[in-house]
Amino acid sequence: MISPKRQGGSFKMAQKNILQFIILGLINDHPQTGYELTKSFDNDIGEFWSAKHSQIYPQLKTLEEKQYLTHTMEVSGEKLERKRYSITPAGQHLLTAWIAEPTINQTNGKDEFVLKLYFIHDQTDPRLTTMLEEQLQYHTEKLTHLKNQLSKKFPDGGDPANFGHYLILSHAVSRETEYYDWLNDALKQI
Template sequence: MTKAFEHEIGEFWQAQHSQIYPMLKRLETAGDITHEDTVSGEKLAKKQYSLTPTGHDKLVAWVSEPSPELTATKDEFILKLYFIKTSDDPRLQPMLQEQAALHRAQLAHLQERQQTVFPDQTAIDQAYGHYLILDHAIGRERYYVEWLEKYLS
């Protein structure tokens, strides 16, 4: 579960351990999921979670519901930019350079993930929504890099 949030889901939704495990407990208590204890390696006990039929029905219903609200994203860099008053502020270029490097690295990471996870059309067809999300994230990062480079001296 944590790996999914680090690699795939984490590209668009953040969740901490402190959020994930209480939610799993609530879902299990509600009868939406069950778990089976498994052993990985010699001693590492893990819980393998599965949707129940009720949980599957709820998931299908939730995915089918409209999502009519735009949610604001938290971007500390953008917030800091708000307080830069002039284009010659000595803090601006280092801020832009730092962000450009970070977003170039993120773009490269996303492009690598796309090649790894979706090497061919069959893989795309089997997880099309995931492919769309990754494609969106690549476009977002590509735009962010272009926008930053526009203002770099």
């Protein structure tokens, strides 16, 4: 396998609870309600992360308690209330720190890096090159590793007696190839 490398600092490294950063990122773009945040996960962002309202509402509460968010009340019609959340300077700090922090690539099919990218709007943002190159390095190693596996386990192509295994390894290789190509493309565009 591939060694994780890079650490994000010698002290503690709380990490995790990625949902909070996604919420912060979405609200940083513009103030919104819990309901609107929930819907975001049905759109593009849902391709890479999803969350239910039952997770979002409590998280909003927690983030407000920690003073990363504030809210104002709005009213629709006669009495339907909604809370529109805005990010605080402390919240923006936390968000920025999360984006800047080197991304540890998880093994579990979740891709934290892509989420960070989503919150970078400006094509000329100086963080882009570093972030993309860091990922490129990781995925280059991973692709090499997988290609080695494939040619080692199936030197003659699809083995009829181990077809499923062959198929998923091929899939893993082409999936990584796509990631690699995409990162290179992105780097070319900046």
